[in-house]
Amino acid sequence: MTSEATDRRTPGREVATMTIIDPPIQKTSTVExxxxxxxxxxxxxREELTEAEQRRSDLAVVLRAEFKGSRTYINGSIAHRDALNPLSDVDLGVVVPDxxxxxxxxxKGPSELQERAANAIQQLRSKYPDLRVEYKGRKRSILVRFGDPVTPGQPDFTxxxxxAIDNPTGAGLYIPSYDRWDRSHPEKHTELVQQANAATKKSFSQGTRLMKHWNRKHDRPICSWNIKALALAVILRPISMTDYIRTWLDYAxxxxxxxxxxxxxxxxxxxxMNKTKTEVLQYLRDGRDIFKRALQLEAEGYPILALNELAKFFRDEEVMPRPNQDDVRAMEAQRIKSMNFGAPASAATSASTTSLGERINTRSWSC
Known part of the structure; x- marks a missing residue:
């Protein structure tokens, strides 16, 4: 469809016209x-997120009351908008003035401050009768067990x-590492992820959620924060889920x-990493091979076979059901027959480009 745009500000004056061509409508693929x-x-x-946020808010109130002049910050999957179902936990930090x-x-180490925080949290038993608090012997966090799940059917919500304390001589915070302190900047982490969500119109968090689920179903070779840290360097604009996964796997x-x-x-x-580098790379390469095979099969005109590969990729029948296996066998026979007649297979899109043929840019961290 085209339209003519003409400058009409000066009557009787001849001006140039511009033809506007509407972009072609992109058909959503089977894989996408x-x-x-x-x-x-x-x-x-939404109601489960609201309940989790309320519990986080309750914790923040008693911690700020205990530590006058403190501030709290949010971090983790709920703050980053990439939480997975079932919802099992929430993250919160309190920065204590020093x-x-x-x-x-x-x-001094963190144990004295952790004990004060743990005792303050116990006040919430009036609202959550089965609440329990654990902090001794833990590396970083105080673990709060509510004894009451947010997602029905789950054993608990924590x-x-x-x-933490501010680092007076550098960026970020000092956070516990048993009886010592480590440097970190969780507030900046949340800021970076929230900026990425805005810049990509939520496709950052949406694609991250898919890769976190893949990671969970493959014995968690890397932590969730590692998935997001890698994505921050390469998922820079709105992107399809297909392109997110393909781009992230190649970059990772x-x-x-x-x-x-x-x-x-x-x-x-x-x-x-949660496993050896060799093991992590094997998980990722195997996953990439399966995902690229799904894209190749769809490009060749075999959508059922592509869906079958996606089911293998995710290893979760509830999230990505396998297609009817009789249909899979029939289409595979059709594909083999076509190959025997020498029909060339169409090439899958290059891994360094999106499905629209645009090259993916990356960001380099200079620390």
Whole structure:
């Protein structure tokens, strides 16, 4: 469809006209449609998010009352808008003022502050009778067990509470590491993720949710924050779920092959992998091979086979159901027959471009 745009500000004056050509309508592919459906299945219900946020708010109120002049910050999957169903926990931090400089590396450790925080949280038993608080022997967080799940059918709902102090000589915070302190910048992490969600019109959090689910179903080779830290460098604009997964896998394999992921806030140390580098790369490469095969099969005109590969990719029948296997066998026979007649297979889109043929840019962290 075209239209003529003419400058009509000066009557009787001849001006140039411009033809506007409407962009072609992009048809959603079979793979993309399936990914959008899977994304919906793993989203947390609004009422469950509201309940989790209320519990986080309750914790914040008693912690700020205990530590006068403190501030709280939110972090983790709920703050980042990439929480998975079933919803199991929430994250919160409290930054305690230290005007006399008693705490920090080479000074007092965090245990005294953690004990005060834990005792303050116990006040919430009037609202949550089965609440329990654990902090001794834990590396970083105070663990709060509510004894009351947010998602029906789950055993419990918990909160991880970090007691932190400001770093007076550098960026970020000091957070507990058993009886010592580590540097981190969780407030900056949340800011970066929220900026990415805005810049990509939520496709950052939506694609991240899919990769977190894939990670969960493959024995968690890397932590959720590692997924997001890698995505921050490469998911920079609105993008389809197909392009998110393809782009993220290619980038993650390249980067993790070089070594551990650097902290996007340039404060904490590199992000540790949950398994050996060799094991992590094998999981990711196997996943990429399956996902690319799904895209190739769809490009060749075999959507049922593509969906079958997606089911293998996610390893979760509830999130990505397998198509009818009789249909799969019939279409595979059709594909083999076509190959025997020498019909060339159409090439899948290059991994360095989107489905629209646009090259994906990346951001480099300079720490």
């Amino acid at each position: 449609t399936a990914l959008l459906a899977a994304r919906t299945r793993i989203e947390v219900k 005007p006399e400089g008693k705490y920090g590396p080479g000074k 909160a991880d509470v970090i007691v 394999i390249d980067e993790l092959d070089k070594g551990e992921t650097q902290d996007p806030a340039c404060v904490a140390g590199p992000i540790k």
